[in-house]
Amino acid sequence: MSAAPDHDENHPHDLAHHFDTHRQQFDAGKLGMWIFLVTEILLFSGLFCAYVIYRANHPEIFIYAHQFLDKNLGALNTAVLIFSSLTMAWAVRAAQLEQKRALVRLLSITLACGFVFLGVKAVEYHHKWHDGLLWASQYNPKHHDSAEHNEAGHGAESDGEGLHGEEPKNVGLFFSIYFMMTGLHAVHVIAGMGAIAWVLNRARKGHFNRRYFGPVDFVGLYWHLVDLIWIYLFPLLYLIH
Amino acid sequence: MTTEAATASSHDDHEIAHVMPLPVLFGVFATLMVLTFLTVAATWVNLGWFNLPIAMAIATVKATLVALYFMHLRYDAPFNGLAFLTALVFVALFILVTLLDTIAYKPSVDAYRDANSVSAPQ
Structure with a gap:
């Protein structure tokens, strides 16, 4: 996808030598990206399957444990990712229309959103680490200060069984x-940010034009998939009722 | 031949891919934000088991909007969408068959647990 051999002067430098037209090059790249996204969906489906099986067998664990997650931070991160998807889709449009300055700006915003998402995630992980809310063998919750939690979790979580409900096993x-x-x-977000940084660098160098914007489009597809998976993770983990 | 093709491609500039109009992008974004609010708001109401299907329905509407507009599937070669849908069919098959399996074994697992008073495995 990068520089094509220059031995044919009539062949555009941004058209790989094995393609006849930019359109053919774009369509082939896009299909390749979609096939890759399919494998990503199947990768995540293993975890979704684990989720479904354990939730079906032990619903009480999910109902009890989700109270430790902060809905507000989850919703904030959802909004950040959706906004970054907008700027990414807009960036693809800017690349297609050869709006170089807008393209660089929009990609930068998208990248910044990735940092915000990871920052919020780090705050959440830190909080869980501090409270001993870790995976099975390391799960060792510290006694809860309910006032602190109400502050973090807002009123909606303090009604019903609440944190003072009987703790189920496991x-x-x-x-x-x-x-x-x-x-x-999160690993996918980091990979996506790396890809965006690469495309951003190429955009600054002016590599893209109305016939050659495939890399922006394909990185965008990957970023939207990451958003799409979070759209399911948010209600499944944070909004259990 | 290559020259001809390259020249031809510069004539069909706008046909390489559909350019998404800005109002559509903003409209999809606004709808996604409203749906995110709705899915949070839905947890304020206790609908029992029905909360989960509602949350999943809203998530699916959001995912469809992202796929159709942000990911351009609506304007794309249908084959890309077909690849995507095929993946989803296999995900559904994977999860449903595994679920059927665990449901089928549940009575004997429960009976064993009761008889030996062990808790669920970690």
Whole structure:
């Protein structure tokens, strides 16, 4: 996809030598990206399957444990990712229309959103680490200061069974699943940010034009998939009722 | 031949891919934000088992919007969408068959647990 051999002067430098047209090059790249996204979906489906099986067998664990997650931070991160998807889709449009300055700006915003997402995630992980809310073998919750939690979790969580409800056995199961799902997702966010940084650098060098913007489009597809998976993770982990 | 093709491609500039109009992008974004609020708001109401299907339905509407507009599937070669849907079919198959399996074994697992008073495995 990068520089094509220059031995044919009539062949555009941004058209790989084995393609006849930019359109053919774009369509082939896009299909390749979609096939890759399919494998990503199947990768995540293993974790979704684990989630479904454990939730079906031990619903009480999920109902109890989700109270330790902060809905507000989850919703904030959902909004950040959706906004970054907007700027990414807008960046693809800017690349197609050869709006170089807008493209660089929009990619930078998207990248910044990735940092915000990871920052919020780090705050959440730190809080869980501090409270001993870890995966199965390491699950060792410290006694809860309810005032502190109400502040973090807002009123909606303090009604019903609440944190003072009877703790079911094996609550660590929930955190095993939580850390695997959000952890794998975070790894994808980091990979996506790396890809965006690469495309941003190329955009600054002016590599893209109305016939050659494939890399922006394909990185965008990957970023949207990461958003799409979070759209399911958020209600499944944070909004259990 | 290559020259001809390259020249031809510069004539069909706008046909390489559909350019998403800005109002559509903003409209999809606004809808996604409203749906995110709705899915949070839905947890304020206790609907029993029905909360989960509602949350999943809203998530699926959001995912569909992202796939159709942000990911351009609506304007794309249908084959890309077909690849995507095929993956989802296999995910559904994977999860459903595994679920059937665990449901089928549940009575004997429970009976064993009761008889030996062990808790669920970690």
